[in-house]
Amino acid sequence: MIRTHDAGSLRAEHAGHEVTLAGWVARRRDHGGVAFVDLRDSSGVVQVVVRDEEVAHPLRSEFCLRVVGEVSARPAGNANPALPTGDVEVVARPGRDGVEVLSESAALPFPVEEHHATPVGEEVRLAHRYLDLRRPEMARAIRLRAQVTRTIRERMGAHDFLDVETPYLTRSTPEGARDFLVPVRLQPGHWYALPQSPQLFKQLLMVAGVERYYQIARCFRDEDFRADRQPEFTQLDVELSFADTEDVVALTEDVLVAVWREVLGHEVGTPIPRMTYAEAMRRFGTDRPDLRFGCELVDVTAYFADTPFRVFRGPGSSPEGQGAPSADDWYVGGVVMPGGASQPRKQLDGWQEWASSRGAKGLAYVLVHDDGTLGGPIAKNLSEAEREGLAAETGARPGDCVFFGAGRRAEARALLAATRLEVGERCGLVDHTRWAFVWVVEAPMFEPVQLADGGTGWTAVHHPFTAPTAEYAADFEQRPGEALSQAYDIVLNGSEIGGGSIRIHRSEMQQRVFDVIGLSRAEADSQFGFLLDAFEYGPPPHGGIALGLDRLCALLAGVDSIRDVIAFPKTASGGDQLTGAPSPITPAQRRDAGVDAPPER
Numbered sequence: 077m078i079r080t081h082d083a084g085s086l087r088a089e090h091a092g093h094e095v096t097l098a099g100w101v102a103r104r105r106d107h108g109g110v111a112f113v114d115l116r117d118s119s120g121v122v123q124v125v126v127r128d129e130e131v132a133h134p135l136r137s138e139f140c141l142r143v144v145g146e147v148s149a150r151p152a153g154n155a156n157p158a159l160p161t162g163d164v165e166v167v168a169r170p171g172r173d174g175v176e177v178l179s180e181s182a183a184l185p186f187p188v189e190e191h192h193a194t195p196v197g198e199e200v201r202l203a204h205r206y207l208d209l210r211r212p213e214m215a216r217a218i219r220l221r222a223q224v225t226r227t228i229r230e231r232m233g234a235h236d237f238l239d240v241e242t243p244y245l246t247r248s249t250p251e252g253a254r255d256f257l258v259p260v261r262l263q264p265g266h267w268y269a270l271p272q273s274p275q276l277f278k279q280l281l282m283v284a285g286v287e288r289y290y291q292i293a294r295c296f297r298d299e300d301f302r303a304d305r306q307p308e309f310t311q312l313d314v315e316l317s318f319a320d321t322e323d324v325v326a327l328t329e330d331v332l333v334a335v336w337r338e339v340l341g342h343e344v345g346t347p348i349p350r351m352t353y354a355e356a357m358r359r360f361g362t363d364r365p366d367l368r369f370g371c372e373l374v375d376v377t378a379y380f381a382d383t384p385f386r387v388f389r390g391p392g393s394s395p396e397g398q399g400a401p402s403a404d405d406w407y408v409g410g411v412v413m414p415g416g417a418s419q420p421r422k423q424l425d426g427w428q429e430w431a432s433s434r435g436a437k438g439l440a441y442v443l444v445h446d447d448g449t450l451g452g453p454i455a456k457n458l459s460e461a462e463r464e465g466l467a468a469e470t471g472a473r474p475g476d477c478v479f480f481g482a483g484r485r486a487e488a489r490a491l492l493a494a495t496r497l498e499v500g501e502r503c504g505l506v507d508h509t510r511w512a513f514v515w516v517v518e519a520p521m522f523e524p525v526q527l528a529d530g531g532t533g534w535t536a537v538h539h540p541f542t543a544p545t546a547e548y549a550a551d552f553e554q555r556p557g558e559a560l561s562q563a564y565d566i567v568l569n570g571s572e573i574g575g576g577s578i579r580i581h582r583s584e585m586q587q588r589v590f591d592v593i594g595l596s597r598a599e600a601d602s603q604f605g606f607l608l609d610a611f612e613y614g615p616p617p618h619g620g621i622a623l624g625l626d627r628l629c630a631l632l633a634g635v636d637s638i639r640d641v642i643a644f645p646k647t648a649s650g651g652d653q654l655t656g657a658p659s660p661i662t663p664a665q666r667r668d669a670g671v672d673a674p675p676e677r
C-alpha cells in the first residue's frame with residue numbers, strides 16, 4: 077500500500093496513529109534541526125515534522141514524497157485554525173524509513189504555493205498547466221466543475237433523461253459561426269465539420285422517439301478571438317418532446333437549484349422571474365440584464381422631441397440624408413449616476429474616454445446641483461422648461477449626474493447599458509453576494525442583416541428552427557421585424573448562461589422561415605435536408621435548451637475567466653501554450669490528409 081491516509085483528512089482524533097502519506101512538498105520551513113514540511117495531496121495539506129536533518133536537507137518544493145510517521149496533536153498555541161488539519165502534525169520516523177523521495181522536481185518556472193505573493197503571467201501558467209493545477213485554488217475549481225456535472229447528471233437521470241452522444245465528425249450545423257473543418261484522407265476534397273452544437277442531432281433524436289435527451293457536449297465554433305471565448309466549449313445540451321416553454325423552464329430551474337444547493341449551499345428562489353426581451357431592452361438596454369442593482373434606463377425620446385439641442389432632437393419626419401436614423405428608430409435615453417455631480421472634471425473627462433474606447437462619439441451628461449439647477453457642458457443648450465423638468469423626468473436627485481445616449485435605438489441603448497454597468501461598479505451598487513437569475517423570453521425571431529448585394533435581409537436571432545409565438549404563427553413573414561419567437565435565455569448577474577427555444581416541427585412552417593431568411597429550398601436541402609426529411613415522418617412537438625457549462629462554473633467559482641474552470645484551456649488567441657497547438661503540418665501530412673485536393677466541380 078503506497079499510503080494509508082489522505083493528507084487533508086487528518087484530525088485530532090488521529091493522534092497516536094501511525095500513518096503513511098504521499099504527496100508533494102508544498103512548503104518547507106527550517107527551525108534549527110527541525111524541518112516543517114507542508115505535504116499536499118489532492119485532499120489538502122498537513123504539516124510533517126522532520127527531525128532528521130540529513131533527510132530534510134535535500135527536500136525541495138514540489139518533490140513527490142512518501143512519509144511514514146505518527147500523528148500527534150500540535151503543541152499548545154501552535155494549532156493553525158486556518159487549516160482543516162491545523163490541530164495535528166505528522167512526526168516522520170527518523171531516517172529514510174520516515175521520508176522517501178518518490179521523485180524530485182526540477183527548479184519551478186513559478187512558485188506553486190504563495191501564488192498571490194508573486195503574480196505569475198497566465199502564459200507561463202498555461203505552459204506548465206500541470207503545475208498550475210496543483211495550486212489549491214485551481215484544484216478547487218476543477219473539483220467544483222466535477223461536482224457541477226455530477227449534480228447535473230444526477231438531476232437529469234432523476235427526470236429520466238437519456239445521455240446520448242452525438243458525433244463530433246459531422247456536417248455544418250446552424251449556430252451561425254464558422255465551422256472548424258477536418259480533411260478526410262480517404263476522400264480527398266471532402267471535409268467534416270466539427271459541430272457548433274448538437275442542435276440537429278438532438279432534434280433527430282426527438283423524431284427518433286427518445287423524448288428526453290441530454291448530453292454534456294463539446295461544441296466548436298471558429299469565431300473571432302475575444303477575451304473570454306474558447307474555440308471549444310462545453311454545454312449541457314437538452315431536448316424534450318411534447319414539451320412547451322414551461323416544461324423546459326421547470327427542468328432547467330430544477331437543475332440550477334440543485335447545482336447551487338450542492339456546490340454553494342445556496343437556495344435559488346423559484347420560480348425564477350421572467351421578463352420579455354422587449355422589457356429587458358427597454359429597462360436595461362440589453363437582453364442580459366444584471367438585476368443586482370437599479371439605475372434603469374429612462375427613455376427621454378419624447379421629452380426631447382422638440383428640444384433646441386440638436387444632438388437630442390430626432391430626425392423628425394425628414395431624415396437628414398443617407399444613413400441617418402429614421403424617426404422610428406430614434407432614441408434618447410438616460411442613466412442616473414447617484415452622487416455623480418461631485419465627480420471632478422478629470423473623472424468626467426474619463427467617462428468621455430471610456431465612451432470613445434467603446435466606439436461612441438462621447439457621453440453627454442448633466443450634473444444636478446444641490447440647489448436643483450443643472451450644470452455640465454450641454455445644460456445651456458436645453459430649453460428652460462427642459463432644464464426645470466429633467467430631474468423629475470429622469471428620477472435624478474440633487475447631487476446626481478445623468479448620462480445620455482442618443483441615436484439609433486440599438487446603439488444608444490447599448491451605450492447606456494454599458495454605462496449603467498459601469499455606474500453600478502464605480503458606485504459600488506452591485507451586490508456581489510447576490511445571485512440574480514432571470515429568464516428573458518420572447519426574443520424577436522429575426523433581425524435585419526446587410527446582404528452581399530447591398531440590400532437588407534433577415535437572419536434568425538436564435539436559430540432558424542425556433543418557433544414563433546402563437547400570435548405570429550400565421551403571418552410572421554408579413555412582419556418579420558416584429559415577429560416574436562418562443563425562445564428563452566437564462567441570465568445570471570448579467571451573463572447569459574443558457575438559451576433555447578421551442579422548435580418548429582412542421583416542414584411547411586420551417587419552409588416559411590427559410591423563405592424569410594432567404595434560404596432557398598436547394599440550400600436548405602443541401603445544409604440540413606436530412607432534418608427536413610426526418611420531419612416527414614411524424615416529428616413530435618419539441619423544444620430544448622443549452623446551458624454554457626464553462627460560464628456557469630466560472631460564476632460558481634467566483635472567477636472572472638472561464639479559463640480558470642477549464643483544465644486545459646486555450647489562450648485568448650486560440651493557442652494551446654502547453655502542447656503548442658495549433659502547429660504547422662509536414663508536406664507529407666498535407667498530402668495524406670488531402671488538404672490540397674482540387675475543389676470538386
Ligand code: ASP
Pocket residue numbers: 251272273274275314575576577620621622
Ligand atoms: N443549440 C442552441 C445553442 O447552442 C441551444 C438550443 O437552442 O438548444 O445555442
